[in-house]
Amino acid sequence: MSVLEQLTPPKEGNRIEITDGRLSVPNQPIVPFIEGDGTGPDIWRASKRIFDAAVSAAYSGQRKIVWFEVFAGEKAHRSFGTWLPEDTLRAFQHYVVGIKGPLTTPVGGGFRSLNVTLRQLLDLYACVRPVRWFEGVPSPVKHPEWVDVIIFRENSEDIYMGLEHPSRSVEAKKLIEFVRAEFGWKVREDAGVGLKPMSPFGTKRLVRKAIRFGLEHGRRGVTIVHKGNIMKYTEGAFREWAYEVAREEFGDVTITWDDVSKHHDGKVPPGRLLIQDYIADVTFQHLLTRPRDFDVIATGNLNGDYLSDAVAAQVGGIGMAPGGNISDFHAIFEATHGTAPKYAGLDKVNPGSVTLSGVMMLEHMGWGEAAQRIIKAMEKTFKQKIVTYDLARMMDGAREVKTSEFATAVIDNMG
Numbered sequence: 001m002s003v004l005e006q007l008t009p010p011k012e013g014n015r016i017e018i019t020d021g022r023l024s025v026p027n028q029p030i031v032p033f034i035e036g037d038g039t040g041p042d043i044w045r046a047s048k049r050i051f052d053a054a055v056s057a058a059y060s061g062q063r064k065i066v067w068f069e070v071f072a073g074e075k076a077h078r079s080f081g082t083w084l085p086e087d088t089l090r091a092f093q094h095y096v097v098g099i100k101g102p103l104t105t106p107v108g109g110g111f112r113s114l115n116v117t118l119r120q121l122l123d124l125y126a127c128v129r130p131v132r133w134f135e136g137v138p139s140p141v142k143h144p145e146w147v148d149v150i151i152f153r154e155n156s157e158d159i160y161m162g163l164e165h166p167s168r169s170v171e172a173k174k175l176i177e178f179v180r181a182e183f184g185w186k187v188r189e190d191a192g193v194g195l196k197p198m199s200p201f202g203t204k205r206l207v208r209k210a211i212r213f214g215l216e217h218g219r220r221g222v223t224i225v226h227k228g229n230i231m232k233y234t235e236g237a238f239r240e241w242a243y244e245v246a247r248e249e250f251g252d253v254t255i256t257w258d259d260v261s262k263h264h265d266g267k268v269p270p271g272r273l274l275i276q277d278y279i280a281d282v283t284f285q286h287l288l289t290r291p292r293d294f295d296v297i298a299t300g301n302l303n304g305d306y307l308s309d310a311v312a313a314q315v316g317g318i319g320m321a322p323g324g325n326i327s328d329f330h331a332i333f334e335a336t337h338g339t340a341p342k343y344a345g346l347d348k349v350n351p352g353s354v355t356l357s358g359v360m361m362l363e364h365m366g367w368g369e370a371a372q373r374i375i376k377a378m379e380k381t382f383k384q385k386i387v388t389y390d391l392a393r394m395m396d397g398a399r400e401v402k403t404s405e406f407a408t409a410v411i412d413n414m415g
Helices: 040-058 074-080 086-095 114-121 170-183 200-216 235-250 257-263 280-289 301-315 352-364 368-383 403-412
Strands: 017-019 022-024 030-034 066-069 097-100 126-132 148-154 221-226 254-256 273-279 296-299 322-326 331-335
Touching: 030 040, 030 086, 040 352, 040 368, 040 403, 086 097, 086 114, 097 352, 114 322, 114 331, 126 200, 126 301, 148 200, 148 301, 200 221, 200 235, 200 273, 200 296, 221 235, 221 280, 221 301, 235 254, 235 273, 254 257, 257 273, 273 280, 280 301, 296 301, 322 352, 331 352, 352 368, 368 403
Parallel strands: 030 066, 030 097, 097 331, 148 296, 221 273, 221 296, 254 273
Antiparallel strands: 017 022, 126 148, 126 322, 322 331
């Protein structure tokens, strides 16, 4: 592959290609991976063993993933002198589908989030996070089994674009003066300032993907989550643009709550996907008290970040929450938690987030049989109360195991 300058791709395997508007996945696809910082190597090694075992078992050795290590974060900085080498971006672009562990991001100063950078540079506009409960996993709520939600978070806009300047900087002063002179906006002179762009283009492609997912997977409805009662021309516009997509592109298979309540006695007609909207703060409350009201959620960048972590807390924490950053075809699946550096190298932490992200990856590739092998094996393992320390400390009668031992238990339970 001539586009790579420093990395050498595997000699075996073939790239996933995009053919006639769909993924074409060979029997030995090359999949780039970043093992991650901190606990990343521990959870990646465990998860990779599970992936390989599931693929081998599901397809009787006829298929296998050819792994290709690429670099970002601390390992990249040590080896190449940069936190995100160009070859890493080129590899993800060329091979279409990849997976990564957690990467270091400092709070405050320093470099920007590598996760956000990867999403923006590769235009992975949808952050998709399915959250469900596994029987046996401890939870702080009475009915974690009521949680089964897929969050579609817009990835390319909102305040996560990083269009901001620090307090008292020349740039901040210029922007403050400009908005005062042009719009009469009063902003304190010592304020840090930023922009919050949200567009019809960015909103509609995200909502379009959420609605298509709901239709293809037999879900009940899509809830548009926003703070449009306060931010009318960004969050409020997100709501209006979302309804436009549903009405103009999916009008024959969707129905709004207003229509349901006025013309169908509050009952969604068969064959229709319900489209409704909730204010963000109300959504937080109802996800705790009435999680069964939510199925697929489509929301902006910041709201989606909060919501996905909050709902994950109900099913065992972000150690059990998978995620994928997806465009129309390209995708990078990732752990949704941080690097937990104090546990690095201890073979201690829960690999669930990366493992379940790999399940999403396999499903994205069309390898659903392998994905289901992992899900069923994890369900069995949790019922046996074989768990890592984060879950064991909240369970009675748990058998606490190391990261690698948890992987072994899951593989044994593939049976």
